[in-house]
Amino acid sequence: MLKLTLFVIVFIPCCKSTFPSIEIKQGILNGKFMRARNGKEFSAFLGIPYAKPPVKDLRFKPPISADPWEGVRDATTLPPSCPQKDRYQKGVKVVGDEDCLFVNIYTPQLHKDESDLYPVMVFIHGGGFYFGTGTMYGPDYLLEKDIILVTFNYRIGALGFLSTGDDVVPGNNGFKDQSLAIKWVSENIAAFGGDPKKITLFGEAAGGASAHFHYFSPLSHGLFSSAISQSGTAFNIWSLADRSLVATKASKLATALGCSSADNKVMVECMRLIEPSEIIEKDKIFMEWDIEPFIPFKPVVEVEHEGAFLARHPLEIVQNGGYAQLPWVTGVNGNEGVIKVAALNKNPDRIVELDQEFNRIMGIIFEKGASFENAAKRIRKFYFGEQSINNSTLFNLVDMFSDYLFFVGVETAVDLHLKHSNQPVYYYFFNHQSPNSFSRVVGVSNEPYGASHADELPLLFPLEFLFENRKQTELDRRMSKLMTELWTNFARLGNPTPAPTPEISTLWEPVKSEDLEYLYIGGGLHTAKKLLPERIRFWKDELMTANHLKDEL
Structure with missing residues (x-):
């Protein structure tokens, strides 16, 4: 008291x-x-x-x-x-x-x-x-x-x-x-x-x-x-x-920093003496093509x-x-893969290299090396058929990156939560692009790429330093109000749409079946199901188990 x-x-x-x-x-x-x-x-x-x-x-x-x-x-x-x-x-x-x-x-x-x-x-x-x-x-x-x-x-x-x-x-x-x-x-x-x-x-x-x-x-x-x-x-x-790669990567980094990798304890003690900036700079030794593999650790x-x-x-x-x-909310943006393609498209030579050396580069991206060649051939055929990878097929490339980097993993997680949790999962598909698009941060500024990876963030946060001359349209402002309402409703009540309102008349229901029902968040809201089934099935049936590639490709 x-x-x-x-x-x-x-x-x-x-x-x-x-x-x-x-x-x-x-x-x-x-x-x-x-x-x-x-x-x-x-x-x-x-x-x-x-x-x-x-x-x-x-x-x-x-x-x-x-x-x-x-x-x-x-x-x-x-x-x-x-x-x-x-x-x-x-x-x-x-x-x-x-x-x-x-x-x-x-x-x-x-x-x-x-x-x-x-x-x-x-x-x-x-x-x-x-x-x-x-x-x-x-x-x-x-x-x-x-x-x-x-x-x-x-x-x-x-x-x-x-x-x-x-x-x-x-x-x-x-x-x-x-x-x-x-x-x-x-x-x-x-x-x-x-x-x-x-x-x-x-x-x-x-x-x-x-x-x-x-x-x-x-x-x-x-x-x-x-x-x-x-x-x-x-x-x-x-x-x-x-797990088979982590020790090798630690040793490779240590060697680049001038530390012996013969004994892990001695190696780590040595790396504790190195300036942090030098450790960060040495990450570039893991990049074999462009900035790939993107996440070494x-x-x-x-x-x-x-x-x-x-x-x-x-x-x-x-x-x-x-x-x-x-309870859980999860979802994806319409063109997630733009974050990769916009960055690559800053340098046309990278697109040419990807077209000419697709199998090798995909082996680098997936950290599988030459063993990935057969899978790479199947991926290319599925997304490009007999076409070249160039400006006319950039959105095929966007689809490829969107699917394997984001859509497949998120859908797998939704399906597993549905089957193994007694709590609701709310699934969404965000498809609004504003002038404040991350595709314009990492790539060519004026390309109409659609809703890129991270494009929902400027609706939840101002992000002034990224968008100093930002111009929010009236639709952007309405979408921002909508997103903050959905997110804070869920935090407050465990339900993004507890009741219809003049601003949000569509109720966002949790996933109920294997059709994996979702809420489309774009210029308006509507419910749908079975997000991009053929594309997701290609990866889940042929190439992936959970978040790992199948052993036999």
């Missing part, structure tokens, strides 16, 4: 403060006031440490909870990103700092009755487990609603996902960062007015896959209540490493050990127990 009394004395002064202040377990935080797109005021607390800096002896190790601080901590400045380099932009340097494990909290109101706490939305950024940062995703749109938004950083690239294939560095340290961040939110969010029993994870691409992976991990069970996976799941082909099924994030394959977990029984 005394604790509650003190809380009231501290936080309800006679007149409004010039800045919000709060005390949590680690200490006192001074934040700042901000305003949402509609002018609504909210409080922001930025750069709160959830883990100790993963530097020196703590590099390549699981995270350790952050220490408390003395006095008052300034929480008005966004923290640095974790060390990274944007592969889509040539000539850029490594940016970021290893001391990067921070959370950012945006809350409508600090002083909430325990019976009326806000639902919490924890965003996990994407970027292929290689680049990205939580700090770029601002609260301006989502904080129009009565929710709390949390963003955070986690280790990426080799610093977050290197594995030696044994217990020296089992792997998934980036996921362990995420799990600790979610635990921090669960333990502290009530002080910010948030409901620890209503925590929804959501993320895009690698962030969407991350959100889904938490359904499979004992480290995260009980810490969240639902998730939204945008264009990424635990069953996408890029989301899980081939991925999540992995770890060796059995205490503290493992993932010690069994997700397919085994979902079929045999251990999969969190929680």
Whole structure:
């Protein structure tokens, strides 16, 4: 009772403060006031440490909870990103700092009755487990609603996902960062007015896959209540490493850094002495064609050990127990593969090379080498027939990348959730392109590519630094309002469309059958089923099992 009394004395002064202040377990935080797109005021607390800096002896190790601080901590400045380099932009340097494990909290109101706490939305950024940062995703749109938004950083690239294939560095340290961040939110969010029993994870691409992976991990069970996976799941082909390759990759990186790979312990100790920027720069040794393979260091099924994030394959977990029984939203964008094709199309020579050396290049992309030749021939015939790969068949190429990178994995995940969970799964197909398209960030600016990978993000977040001269059309604004309504409804109620409204008259029903019913989100909303069945069947029947290629091709 005394604790509650003190809380009231501290936080309800006679007149409004010039800045919000709060005390949590680690200490006192001074934040700042901000305003949402509609002018609504909210409080922001930025750069709160959830883990100790993963530097020196703590590099390549699981995270350790952050220490408390003395006095008052300034929480008005966004923290640095974790060390990274944007592969889509040539000539850029490594940016970021290893001391990067921070959370950012945006809350409508600090002083909430325990019976009326806000639902919490924890965003996990994407970027292929290689680049990205939580700090770029601002609260301006989502904080129009009565929710709390949390963003955070986690280790990426080799610093977050290197594995030696044994217990020296089992792997998934980036996921362990995420799990600790979610635990921090669960333990502290009530002080910010948030409901620890209503925590929804959501993320895009690698962030969407991350959100889904938490359904499979004992480290995260009980810490969240639902998730939204945008264009990424635990069953996408890029989301899980081939265990037979991880130790070789660790050794290859170590050798390039001048460290002996004869003994894993000695090798890792040596790599702990290397500057993080040098480790990131050396990632280029894995690129055999253009920027492929795109993700050299991925999540992995770890060796059995205490503290493992993932010690069994997700397919085994979902079929045999251990999969969190929680509601889920997932879906894809209409032309996901544009993110690849737009980047390739900046250099016409790359398209010519792909046409002339298709089998070899596909072996590189799939990390299968010459053994992939027969499969590559079947893929080319299915998508191109006897045609060349050139400007007239670029959308065939878009379809190919869309299917194997995104559509097949997401549909596999939806089907498995339907069969092995007692909780609903809501499936969507997003097909709106605005002037703020990611195809214009990574590729040629004015091509009408359609709804690219990540094109839903500018509707949920402002992303000013990517779209400095952005022009939102009236349709963009309506779509943004619609997306934030669907996403926050799900976080609040576990249902994106609890009842028809003048703005959203179509009810989004959960998947009910093997037809895998979905919601089309474009200029309007409508329900449909059996998304691109022939294209998806080609991959599922002939080439893939879960998120791995079949052994015999």
